[in-house]
Amino acid sequence: MTRAPTETVTEQAETGRTRWGVFLAILAVPTLVVAALIALLVAWFFTDDSVASDVKKTSCSEALAFGGAKLPAGTRDTWCGLTAGPEPRYEARFLMPRGEIDAWVAATFPHGPGLRTTQCGDAQVDACVSAGPAAGRRASVQIDITHDSRKWSEVRFEAFTQ
Incomplete structure (x- = not known):
């Protein structure tokens, strides 16, 4: 069809x-x-991917004693740590009264060096101290001081062997 x-x-x-x-x-x-x-x-x-993952929290008396110092009276917001490695490196950060910094540095380093306001390496740092290992001390010390306010200053203390 x-x-x-x-x-x-x-x-x-x-x-x-x-x-x-x-x-x-x-x-x-x-x-x-x-x-x-x-x-x-x-x-x-x-x-935990912090940059300083090998830093362990430690007591501030131990950290400061490694560099021949003592924690000043009247501090607040303290943090102290120990960096692991072949040579120990202690760090301390704290706030202290701004008017007591000169006396604390003079008591810590009675034979010098003194606090300086130039050649501190960082433009944000207001004063600093660099001390090599002296008699009776095991480590070199670097202290950076930044004035936080009129009454308080932030102190960053590092003690390390070279």
Whole structure:
């Protein structure tokens, strides 16, 4: 039987493959990359990745005694640490009354060196002391003083062997 040119032919619908599988495969790759980046970011936030990871907190009397000093009376916000390595390096940071700094430095180093306000290395430092190992002392000492306010100064004390 022949068909007339105006007769419509209905196509039978066959179940075939759709393109959703290809689309989902393409979409899965960037999704996995983003999920991995988020997991790495979360892991980075919750790990201790400080620069000074080998610094252990120690007593301030031990840290200052290594450089032949004592913690001055009236200090606050003290923190002291010991850097691990072949040679010990003690650090101390504290606030002390600004008017007592000269007396503390003079008592710590009775035969010099004195407090200086030039050649301190850092433009933010207001005064400093550098002392090599003297008789009775085991270590060199570097003290940087930054005036925090009219009444308080921040003292950074480092004692180390060379």
